[in-house]
Amino acid sequence: MLSAAPPLRTALLVASVRPERLGSTVAAWAHERLDAHGGFEVDVVDLADVTLPAAHDGSGDTDAFRARLAAADAFVVVTPEYNHGYPGYLKIAIDSALAEWEGKPLAFVSYGGLAGGTRAVEQLRQVFAELQVVTVREAVAFPGVWDRFGPDGCLVDPARHEAAAKSMLDQLQWWGRTLRTARRADPAA
Ligand SMILES: Cc1cc2nc3c(=O)[nH]c(=O)nc-3n(C[C@H](O)[C@H](O)[C@H](O)COP(=O)(O)O)c2cc1C
Secondary structure (H helix, E strand, C coil), rough: CHHHCCCEEEEECCCCCCCCCHHHHHHHHHHHHHHHCEEEEEEEHHHHHCCCCCCCCCCCCCCHHHHHHCCCCCEEEEECCCCCCCHHHHHHHHHHCCCCCCEEEEEEEEEEECCCCCCHHHHHHHHHHHCEEECCCCEEEECHHHEECEEEEEEECHHHHHHHHHHHHHHHHHHHHHHHHHHHHHHCC
């Protein structure tokens, strides 16, 4: 039965690497929602702490990064929007692995100005489709992110976003458990 399933190992990727980023605040909130939901075992993969060469020559932290993705049954990507796209370093990270992504589900928490990072997310859905990642339909977006969190890092108006997070994580859990079972039965995606 699904409810008796072991926790879903989930890599929470923090895509912004700017020193003055809001990404850590948004990621801390996402981590809190994963813990509150139950059923997820979270590994925070902060790209600011990971050295991945654009040359994709396997140097730097590539092996360790790939091992962390390989250990995950599901992913959550916390991404901002820069110039109507997603951060360049996130693309380097995505391209640094292959099989480690495949046959697993992924959920988005995005943020930015007017569109709340949704343009970045729509582009990422195309990229992850190529890697046979199932991106779940529900997502959380924070438009005008500067006004969403107080100085204590807490959401000013939590109810709406918490409901969206619950729906998104329900979908991520369903896909995560289902695909974990499927990969064990037949690892070839
Ligand atoms: C170079 C740059 C480009 C940006 N372009 C957009 C954009 O196209 N759309 C948008 O909604 N917000 C845009 N923003 C606002 C960011 O989404 C916002 O500053 C967010 O906090 C950035 O995430 P970070 O602080 O974690 O790096 C841009 C910010 C920067 C620094």
